[in-house]
Amino acid sequence: MKQNQMLNGIDDHTCKVTEVICLPNSRLPRVVIVGGGFAGLALVEGLKNKDVQVVLIDRNNFHQFQPLFYQVATSGLEPDSIVFPFRKQIKGYKNVSFRLAEVKEIQASTNTVITDKGKLTYDYLVLATGTKTNFFGMEEVERNSLGMKDIRDSLNIRHMMLQNLEQAAITCDDEERDALTNFVIVGGGPAGVEMAGALAEFCKYILPKDYPEYPSSIMNIYLVEAMDELLVAMSDKASSKTLTYLENLNVKVLLKESVSNYDGRIVQTKSGKTILAKNLIWTAGVKGDFPKGIDERHVVKGNRLKTDAYLKVDGQENIYAIGDIAALISEETPKGHPQVAQAAIQQGKYLACTLMGIINDKPIGLFSYKDKGSLATVGKRKAVADLGKLKFAGYFAWLLWSVVHLLSISGFRNKLLVGFNWAVSYFSYEKSNRVIIRNFKLNTTAKTQTKDNSENHLEKDVNTKKSSIDV
Incomplete structure (x- = not known):
């Protein structure tokens, strides 16, 4: 695949919401990872200090340890004990950049993602956006x-x-x-x-x-x-x-x-x-949460993205899905792999090896999940x-x-x-x-x-937020 030739240099001026998101100059293939959950971070760890430019995009500037959310909810833990800044996580990773943004749309024909802060191009796009709560239309x-x-x-x-x-x-x-x-x-x-x-x-x-x-x-x-x-x-x-x-x-x-x-x-x-x-x-169900731009023909039950055995989204040349959003449908997994942390981490590690194999023209194997x-x-x-x-x-x-x-x-x-x-x-x-x-x-x-419910001192917030129960 043709390497990314679009060089987004950083100058002395502060980066604002502009047409193009500022990134370090690099002639290496660019892997854009959307989502810093278990799957996204496992992929970052697998690609760190390799001959590839990695850009991690997330709407938050921190990783969240979802299995312990309930302990924060019941006053068992303070929130800062189960979140960790992405920039601290990638400190010392010379080829990894983090950008705080929310991806709104994928334009696969031009290898571009549109965010609320600007757009950027990719050679390989990995969706690790997870799920949100499913209220089943109620x-x-x-x-x-x-x-x-x-x-x-x-x-x-x-x-x-x-x-x-x-x-x-x-x-x-x-x-x-x-x-x-x-x-x-x-x-x-x-x-x-x-x-x-x-x-x-x-x-x-x-x-x-x-x-x-x-x-x-x-x-x-x-x-x-x-x-x-x-x-x-x-x-x-x-x-x-x-x-x-x-x-x-x-x-x-x-x-x-x-x-x-x-x-x-x-x-x-x-x-x-x-x-x-x-x-x-409400912890009764989840559904996939991903930007627009993916053909509905490749979306399966649970609003998950159907992938092949290499975790590549069906119908796409260079777009992959890992974690809760991915559904690898096969005879062994007719509903896809379980939406749990260990599956997400294994997929992230596998895809890191697979992408490096593709970039370096080396043989790659199929993804195989091991239930621990x-x-x-x-x-x-x-x-x-x-x-x-x-x-x-x-x-x-x-x-x-x-x-x-x-x-x-x-x-x-x-x-x-x-x-x-x-x-x-x-x-x-x-x-x-x-x-x-x-x-x-x-x-x-x-x-x-x-x-308004004045007895409960409710504040109103009509902004859509992401929620689900991946454990």
Whole structure:
């Protein structure tokens, strides 16, 4: 392939929103990576200091460790302990540049991406944009619930929880107090299960200390799952053990139930059940999130991009997809690979080798996914593990979960902060400072605006935000 000959030099003037994004001069082939999640960062690591120019583009200037979003949401961790600046990550990588921008459109005919800051050309484009929350067309549910796909979403949930608990202490209306202290989590996958367990432990250990005026039974937690078991991607043993753990924590698990509507106060299920609650957290589904410019013929179920065995998007010469957005459809994987971190990381590492092989005219192999197992935690000393034929639960599963996640966090400082917080929590059940620094916002993903709810001090935000549950 013809190498990129467009040289975007940097002069003494400050770069502004211009027609072309400024980049260092280079005659090397240019690989543009859109998205700095697990897949995108794995690709950057594989291409660092190689004979290729790498440009990482992301709407944030930091990587987010999504598996621990729920701990930020429940005041278990502070947000800065699970985010890591891209520029610090790529420090010393001579061939890698980061640009803070959001890609709006791909113009494949001219090898160009259009961003909100300008445009740039590529020789190879890699989409690693991940997913956002899928509300399955239920606009009222979308307007009145909160997703958990971004660190801002986690903080939003934390503020919702703390504000509503404070409001419950003020009101003299028993029904209103019940609505403010009832929490509904929709989706029985890892994100929903872990959130339910963390909320239950907050209710058991933190609520009596911070809110002694409340009776112990005031905070009710509901977990709603449409299937007949939790953690459907894991073993039956893991599912049943998880159900037992949650029920022992007084979580009300509703299986074979799906939410049909939510107006901000009443949750309605398809079977006719209703739950009074002003707190609904949606973790029930995701769909691909990518810029316009890809032919719809190459988009499959879940709004994912269909790829070949080299992770190249169908119908494209030099556009690739990795991570949650990619769907490699085959006899072995008729639905594509699982949307989990280990698959994303393996795809990023593979594509780094593949691109260098293509550039250097060397043989390349097909992508092969190796499942290393699955882990999920329900609370302190409670977790489930599926490691091939080895399936176990309890303290050792929780210990393994803790070690794996701690080692996966970017940055020594972040590892230290998370480890210290976990150690303190292990011995004291104490969590981080539970402070309210801003009013929470509904409607962070909805396209229309809802009526003001002054009792909850809601702020309105009609900007579309990205949210999902990749774990």
